[in-house]
Amino acid sequence: MDWQALQVSIKLALLTxxxxxxxxxxxAYWLARKRFRGSYIVEALITLPLVLPPTVLGYFLLVMMxxxxxxxxxxxxxxxxxLAFSFAGLWLASIIYSLPFAVQPMLRSxxxxxxxxxxxxxxxxxxxxxxxWKIEMxxxxxxxxxxxxxxxxxxxxxxxxxxxxxGNIAGETRTLSIAIYDSVLAFEQEQAxxxxxxxxxxxxxxxxxxxxxxxxxxxxxxx
Numbered sequence: 001m002d003w004q005a006l007q008v009s010i011k012l013a014l015l016t017x018x019x020x021x022x023x024x025x026x027x028a029y030w031l032a033r034k035r036f037r038g039s040y041i042v043e044a045l046i047t048l049p050l051v052l053p054p055t056v057l058g059y060f061l062l063v064m065m066x067x068x069x070x071x072x073x074x075x076x077x078x079x080x081x082x083l084a085f086s087f088a089g090l091w092l093a094s095i096i097y098s099l100p101f102a103v104q105p106m107l108r109s110x111x112x113x114x115x116x117x118x119x120x121x122x123x124x125x126x127x128x129x130x131x132x133w134k135i136e137m138x139x140x141x142x143x144x145x146x147x148x149x150x151x152x153x154x155x156x157x158x159x160x161x162x163x164x165x166x167g168n169i170a171g172e173t174r175t176l177s178i179a180i181y182d183s184v185l186a187f188e189q190e191q192a193x194x195x196x197x198x199x200x201x202x203x204x205x206x207x208x209x210x211x212x213x214x215x216x217x218x219x220x221x222x223x
Contacts, residue, residue, distance in 0.1 A: 001194055004171055005179035009156055012087070012175060016094040017102075017152035023095070024102030024147055029132075031103075032110035047104070049097040054160025061093045061165055090166040090173050094155045101150040109143025110136065146210050153206040157199050 027046065031039060049057055065072045065083040075083040083089040113136055121131040137144075159177040166173030168182070176195055183192035 001191065001198075002174075002176065002179040002183075005174050005176045006195075006198075008087075008171065008174060009176040012090060012094055013152045013156040015091055016098055016155040017148050019091075019095055020098060020102035020151045021144070021148060024099065024151075025106055025144065027099075028103050028106035028110055028143075031107055043107075047100045050100050054097070054158070055164060057097055058093070058161040058164025061096065061161065065089050065092075065165070084165060085167045085169065085173065087166070087172050090162060093161050093165040094158070097158065097161050098151045098154050101154045102147040105143040105146040105150065106140060107143075109140040113139050142214055145213060149206045149210050153203055157203060 031043065062084055063069065065075075067073055067076050067082055067084075072083045075081075075088070079088075081088075083092070117135055117139075118131055121135050122128075126134065157177055158175075159181065162173070162175050163178060163181075166175070166178075168174050168178050176199060180192050180195045180199075183189075183195065
C-alpha cells in the first residue's frame with residue numbers, strides 16, 4: 001500500500017469537496033432562482049466535464065495553467081512556482097472537473113422547493129437571507145450532503161485529469177489512482193489489487209450512504 005499516495009488523495013478530495021460546497025451552492029442557487037434565456041447553456045458548461053474525455057479536459061486545463069498564460073503567469077509571479085504539476089494546480093483542476101457533481105444535486109434540491117414556501121416566509125417578515133438559512137437550507141440539505149459525498153468520491157478516484165495536470169510527483173501530486181497505474185506497469189499485482197480494493201470499498205460506502213440518507217429523509221418528509 002502506498003500510504004503517501006493515499007494521504008495525498010484524501011487531502012485532495014477533502015479540500016476539493018469542501019471548496020465546492022460554497023461554490024456549487026452559489027451556482028445552484030443562482031440557477032434555481034434566476035431563470036433567464038440561455039441558462040441551459042450555463043448548465044451545459046457546468047456539466048461538460050461529465051462527458052468530456054479526461055485527457056481533453058486535462059489538456060485545456062494544462063494550457064490554462066501554463067506559465068505563459070494569464071492564470072499560470074499570475075500564479076507564478078505571486079508565488080514563484082509554476083501552477084501546473086503542483087498540488088495547487090491539481091486542486092484547481094479537481095474543483096473544475098468535480099463541479100457538476102456538486103452543482104447538480106444541490107440544483108435539483110433547490111428547484112424542488114415550492115415557491116409558495118419562500119413567499120410565505122417573506123410574508124411572515126423573514127428577509128431573503130433569513131429565508132435562505134431557515135427555510136431553503138434545511139430543505140435542500142439532502143442535495144447538499146449528496147453533493148459533498150459525490151464530489152469527494154469523484155475526486156478521490158480521478159485518474160486522467162490528475163495525470164495530465166499533476167504528473168507523478170511523490171508526496172505532492174501522486175494520488176492513489178496514479179499509484180495503482182504504476183503498480184500495474186511494474187507488475188506489482190498484489191499492491192495494485194489492495195489499493196484498487198480500497199478505492200472500491202470507499203466508493204461503495206459513499207454511494208450507499210447517499211442512497212440511505214435520501215431514503216431516510218424521504219420517509220421523514222412523508223411523515
